[in-house]
Amino acid sequence: MSTAAVAHKRPSTLRGARLPSWSPWAIAAGSIAAAIGIGAAAGLHSRVQWGVIAAILFVLATYGIAARVEGRRQAKDRVATSLVWVAFLLAVVPLVSLIWVTVQRGVKVLDVYFLTHSMGVVADSQPGGGIYHAILGSLEQVGLATLIGAPIGVLTAIYLVEYGRGRLAKAVTFFVDVMTGIPSIVAGLFILSLMLMLDMQPFGFAGSLALAILMMPVVVRSTEEMLKLVPNELREASLALGVPKWRTILKVVLPTSIGGITTGIMLAIARIAGETAPVLLLVFGNQFINANPFEGAQASLPLYIYQQYSNSAGANAAYDRAWAASLTLIAFVMILNLVARGIARWKAPR
Amino acid sequence: MDITTRNTQAPPPAPRPSAAGRKRTSHSATRPGDRIFLGLSRGAGILLLVIMAAIAVFLAYRASLAISKDHGNFLTTFEWNTNLNPPVFGIAVLAFGTVVSSVVAMVIAVPIAVAIALFLTHYAPRRVSGPIGYVIDLLAAVPSIVYGLWGALVLVPNLNGLFSWLNDYLGWTGIFSWDGGAPRSMLTVGILLAIMILPIITNVSREVFRQVPRMHEEAALALGATRWEVVRMAVLPFGRSGVVSASMLGLGRALGETMAVATVLSPDFLIHGSLLNPGGGTFAQNIASKFSEATEYGRDALIASGLVLFVITLLVNGAARMIIARRKEYSGANA
Numbered sequence: 145m146s147t148a149a150v151a152h153k154r155p156s157t158l159r160g161a162r163l164p165s166w167s168p169w170a171i172a173a174g175s176i177a178a179a180i181g182i183g184a185a186a187g188l189h190s191r192v193q194w195g196v197i198a199a200i201l202f203v204l205a206t207y208g209i210a211a212r213v214e215g216r217r218q219a220k221d222r223v224a225t226s227l228v229w230v231a232f233l234l235a236v237v238p239l240v241s242l243i244w245v246t247v248q249r250g251v252k253v254l255d256v257y258f259l260t261h262s263m264g265v266v267a268d269s270q271p272g273g274g275i276y277h278a279i280l281g282s283l284e285q286v287g288l289a290t291l292i293g294a295p296i297g298v299l300t301a302i303y304l305v306e307y308g309r310g311r312l313a314k315a316v317t318f319f320v321d322v323m324t325g326i327p328s329i330v331a332g333l334f335i336l337s338l339m340l341m342l343d344m345q346p347f348g349f350a351g352s353l354a355l356a357i358l359m360m361p362v363v364v365r366s367t368e369e370m371l372k373l374v375p376n377e378l379r380e381a382s383l384a385l386g387v388p389k390w391r392t393i394l395k396v397v398l399p400t401s402i403g404g405i406t407t408g409i410m411l412a413i414a415r416i417a418g419e420t421a422p423v424l425l426l427v428f429g430n431q432f433i434n435a436n437p438f439e440g441a442q443a444s445l446p447l448y449i450y451q452q453y454s455n456s457a458g459a460n461a462a463y464d465r466a467w468a469a470s471l472t473l474i475a476f477v478m479i480l481n482l483v484a485r486g487i488a489r490w491k492a493p494r
Numbered sequence: 495m496d497i498t499t500r501n502t503q504a505p506p507p508a509p510r511p512s513a514a515g516r517k518r519t520s521h522s523a524t525r526p527g528d529r530i531f532l533g534l535s536r537g538a539g540i541l542l543l544v545i546m547a548a549i550a551v552f553l554a555y556r557a558s559l560a561i562s563k564d565h566g567n568f569l570t571t572f573e574w575n576t577n578l579n580p581p582v583f584g585i586a587v588l589a590f591g592t593v594v595s596s597v598v599a600m601v602i603a604v605p606i607a608v609a610i611a612l613f614l615t616h617y618a619p620r621r622v623s624g625p626i627g628y629v630i631d632l633l634a635a636v637p638s639i640v641y642g643l644w645g646a647l648v649l650v651p652n653l654n655g656l657f658s659w660l661n662d663y664l665g666w667t668g669i670f671s672w673d674g675g676a677p678r679s680m681l682t683v684g685i686l687l688a689i690m691i692l693p694i695i696t697n698v699s700r701e702v703f704r705q706v707p708r709m710h711e712e713a714a715l716a717l718g719a720t721r722w723e724v725v726r727m728a729v730l731p732f733g734r735s736g737v738v739s740a741s742m743l744g745l746g747r748a749l750g751e752t753m754a755v756a757t758v759l760s761p762d763f764l765i766h767g768s769l770l771n772p773g774g775g776t777f778a779q780n781i782a783s784k785f786s787e788a789t790e791y792g793r794d795a796l797i798a799s800g801l802v803l804f805v806i807t808l809l810v811n812g813a814a815r816m817i818i819a820r821r822k823e824y825s826g827a828n829a
Contacts, residue, residue: 193655217723220720220722221721221723225721225722227609228610229613231606231613232609232610234606235607235689235692238649238689239633239689239693241644242633242636242644242689245648246640295538299535299537300535300539302535303539304539306535307532312536312540313539316543318815319542320542321815322546323542323545325746325747325807325810325814326807327778327803327804328752329750329752329782329800330553333781333796334548334549334552336793337555337556337797338552340793340794360542361542388525388527388528390525390527390528390532391527411635418636418640419637421752421781421782428786446637446753450753453642453646453647454757466643467643470640473637473639473640477635477636
């Protein structure tokens with residue numbers, strides 16, 4: 145019994161010597177302590193610099209110790225592992241900060257009054273006012289964009305999957321891909337050039353048209369993926385019963401994939417709801433409530449954030465409103481995302 | 495996405511057309527309902543092509559109106575004075591700023607995004623990687639104006655330390671010299687853009703790394719490879735083209751980003767050798783900040799600069815799609 149225990153302790157030839165599993169933590173603690181020592185001794189004020197020194201010490205110490213005990217290859221492996229962790233933590237900091245600051249500073253003025261009043265009689269530098277006009281404008285513009293963009297997108301996807309063969313389908317596929325990457329401001333400039341030619345003033349529906357252009361390729365892509373998931377046997381069974389192809393598509397293919405298509409459309413809505421640039425060019429913004437998207441400048445939530453930031457010359461009240469509007473916008477987008485993913489899971493083709 | 499998969503998925507093709515029975519080749523298309531439905535869906539597809547063509551044509555037309563009266567050289571003038579008589583404007587500074595800020599963003603974002611993707615697929619415990627992947631999905635949906643607000647009010651005030659440090663130790667290179675102005679420079683823009691495109695590149699790379707055949711990794715492990723060696727010899731070579739196209743998608747976003755740049759940068763019309771000194775501009779930022787004061791002619795000039803941006807993003811995205819098409823299974827379009 146005792147001999148077995150001894151044999152177990154001896155380093156086997158199959159597995160080389162290994163550092164104990166607590167060693168990364170020990171090295172981390174050591175390097176943090178050393179970094180604090182160095183930082184304090186050298187009189188560095190920035191905590192960020194202390195962190196950088198700690199990270200460098202940690203990587204160097206890990207490599208040195210592991211190379212000595214485990215060999216060069218294991219040492220490289222450990223360094224790679226710690227670099228991957230460092231990259232991850234590095235990326236988490238700004239993203240967490242973004243969410244944290246938005247929530248923390250957004251809740252300050254976010255209340256029912258804020259959601260139900262416009263900026264009509266409030267100067268940008270004064271406290272008070274709200275985002276009712278912006279929410280109204282956003283909902284109308286995004287709603288109209290969806291009414292235009294979603295059907296065209298779904299129909300295009302149906303064409304590509306159910307009918308599309310040959311050169312036209314290839315061209316459409318390629319240009320849908322390219323269209324996905326159009327900067328939003330270019331879509332805005334396109335509608336703007338039309339408006340300049342027709343000598344029109346900014347109005348809400350113009351923004352909807354630009355948003356619809358941005359929405360279409362996203363809807364086409366996601367709908368296409370969903371339609372491709374519908375098993376061919378379903379189509380063949382329906383066609384074999386003598387059902388016309390268009391009824392097969394409407395009654396068999398679309399109902400099967402409706403969950404995924406809805407998800408795709410909602411994600412596309414979430415994407416265009418945050419677009420600022422085309423709205424800035426085409427809808428222009430408005431302090432007052434304008435419920436008519438076909439005439440006169442309107443407000444919009446993302447545009448409201450930008451204008452509160454840029455027109456207020458540093459007034460804190462305006463920044464507070466900008467953060468609160470950001471929080472509202474993020475909440476709207478996140479809820480759309482979560483609901484969309486919920487639908488995707490609930491209606492997933494089984 | 496490609497023809498082969500479509501053929502296996504779509505209904506069986508109609509019998510081959512013969513010279514005599516061409517009209518009856520596709521039986522279904524003879525019914526009125528079918529004809530209408532086919533017409534509608536094909537019409538939608540054609541409409542997309544028409545929109546793309548219209549974008550190019552209308553932008554080019556308005557741009558030609560502006561450029562024909564431009565008394566500077568459109569490509570090399572360091573000025574944007576569309577209200578002068580005669581008007582003088584050029585895109586040199588904008589092109590430089592757009593490229594520089596995007597390159598800075600890529601240099602920062604691509605290695606970190608690849609590392610996070612590796613972390614999620616090969617390093618993190620499964621329990622952790624699921625929720626984190628989910629959070630990154632959600633972060634990709636945060637509107638750019640919110641990133642802009644955060645960048646201007648949180649990131650900029652926190653960059654003084656980094657800038658003076660870079661100036662102290664790397665100022666001799668010229669690229670990192672700093673005159674102490676507010677840190678609203680190309681480097682700030684690059685950092686913010688990097689943060690913004692990080693989720694997209696991470697998402698697509700993660701999908702690619704997930705598709706690495708299990709056999710490749712297990713074969714490497716069986717030969718005694720460490721985890722890093724598995725990543726280097728099995729995962730990265732398999733995922734290289736996917737990572738490249740993910741980066742190009744991110745680059746496309748960075749090139750066209752408007753609001754985040756417009757809130758963070760303090761622009762001027764000079765090319766600065768240093769990344770830290772405020773100034774410069776990008777296509778999209780210039781359009782957003784000059785637009786509200788522009789006359790009709792000034793708007794045409796902005797459209798001309800937008801046309802250049804359009805062409806650049808078309809080229810970048812086209813290249814990304816070519817790379818994806820070669821490895822058809824990496825579809826990042828819906829990311």
